[in-house]
Amino acid sequence: MSESLIIAEALRNAAQRLRASGVADAQLVAQSILAEALGCDRTHLIVNFQQPVPDDALDACERMLRRREAGEPLQYILGRQEFFGLDFEVTPDVLIPRPETELIVEEVVRLSAGIPRPVIADIGTGSGCIAVTLARELPEATVTASDISPAAIAIARRNAERHKLADRIRFIVGDLLEPFPPSPQFDFIASNPPYVRADEMEGLQREVRDWEPHLALTDNDDGLTFFRRLFHDAPARLKAGGYLLCEMGYEQAEKVRALVDETIWDAPQMPADLQGIPRTIVLRKKKEER
Numbered sequence: 001m002s003e004s005l006i007i008a009e010a011l012r013n014a015a016q017r018l019r020a021s022g023v024a025d026a027q028l029v030a031q032s033i034l035a036e037a038l039g040c041d042r043t044h045l046i047v048n049f050q051q052p053v054p055d056d057a058l059d060a061c062e063r064m065l066r067r068r069e070a071g072e073p074l075q076y077i078l079g080r081q082e083f084f085g086l087d088f089e090v091t092p093d094v095l096i097p098r099p100e101t102e103l104i105v106e107e108v109v110r111l112s113a114g115i116p117r118p119v120i121a122d123i124g125t126g127s128g129c130i131a132v133t134l135a136r137e138l139p140e141a142t143v144t145a146s147d148i149s150p151a152a153i154a155i156a157r158r159n160a161e162r163h164k165l166a167d168r169i170r171f172i173v174g175d176l177l178e179p180f181p182p183s184p185q186f187d188f189i190a191s192n193p194p195y196v197r198a199d200e201m202e203g204l205q206r207e208v209r210d211w212e213p214h215l216a217l218t219d220n221d222d223g224l225t226f227f228r229r230l231f232h233d234a235p236a237r238l239k240a241g242g243y244l245l246c247e248m249g250y251e252q253a254e255k256v257r258a259l260v261d262e263t264i265w266d267a268p269q270m271p272a273d274l275q276g277i278p279r280t281i282v283l284r285k286k287k288e289e290r
C-alpha cells in the first residue's frame with residue numbers, strides 16, 4: 001500500500017484482495033480490518049472517506065489482510081467476538097462463539113424463573129461465553145465453568161474478569177463431569193459439546209477446519225460421544241427436576257433424542273433456532289426417583 005492512500009482507496013484495495021482470495025463479505029471484512037488498524041469504528045470510516053491513512057495504520061492493515069487472505073477467521077485476527085451483547089476475547093485456543101449457542105442461555109434464563117439461587121455448570125466452556133453470560137443475566141446464580149483445555153480455561157477466566165464476573169464463576173480443568181462428585185448439586189448443566197462427526201471434518205469451511213481447535217469441534221467418532229456421556233453422567237449431579245441443556249448439530253436432533261432414557265428424564269424439549277431447526281435439547285431429570 002502506498003503512503004498517500006486515503007480511506008476510500010485503502011478500503012477498495014483491501015476488499016479487492018479479499019474477494020480474490022475467496023473471502024465472503026469482503027467489503028465488510030475490509031472495513032473491520034481498516035477500522036481496527038485506525039482504532040475507530042466502521043461508521044467513522046464511512047464519514048471520513050477522503051482522509052489519508054497514516055503509515056502505521058497501513059502497515060497494521062497489511063498484516064491483518066495477509067492473515068485473512070491465508071484463511072484465518074476475522075475474529076481471531078481482531079481477537080474478539082460478540083455473544084449475547086458482550087465482547088469475548090477469542091484466540092485459536094477456543095471456539096469462536098456462534099449465535100445459535102445463545103439459545104442455551106435464553107433457555108436457562110427462562111427455566112430458572114422461580115429458582116431463587118440457581119446453581120449452574122457450563123461444561124466445555126471454551127471462551128466462557130455461556131458461563132459469563134449466565135452469570136451476568138442471573139445475578140443470584142452460582143456458576144461453574146469447566147473445560148479439558150487449560151488454555152481455554154485461561155481465556156474463559158480472562159473473559160470473566162473483563163466483564164467483572166470472575167468472583168461469581170468457579171473455573172475447573174477436567175474431563176466432562178469427572179471433576180464433580182456424584183452428588184445432586186446443580187439445577188442446570190449446560191454444554192455445547194464437540195459434535196462434528198470425524199468424517200465431516202474434511203468438508204468443513206477452511207476457516208473452521210484449519211483454524212478452530214479440533215478438540216472443540218469433534219469427538220473423532222460419530223459426533224454423539226459427548227451426548228452419550230453427558231446423558232449418562234449428568235443425572236447423578238443434577239437435583240431432582242434439574243435440567244441438562246446441550247447444543248447439537250444441524251441434522252442431529254433425532255439421533256440425539258434417541259439416546260435419551262425416558263425412565264431418567266422427562267420427554268425432551270428441542271427448541272428451534274431462527275431458521276426453525278432444533279439446535280438445543282433440554283432434558284429435565286424426573287422429580288420422582290425410579
Ligand SMILES: C[S@@+](CC[C@H](N)C(=O)[O-])C[C@H]1O[C@@H](n2cnc3c(N)ncnc32)[C@H](O)[C@@H]1O
Nearest residue numbers: 095097124125126147148149175176192193216
Ligand atoms: C464446541 S466447543 C464450545 C465452547 C463454548 N462453550 C461455546 O459454546 O462457544 C466445546 C468445548 O469442549 C471442550 N472439551 C472437549 N473435550 C472435552 C472433555 N472431554 N471435557 C471437557 N471439555 C471438553 C473443548 O476444549 C471446547 O472448549
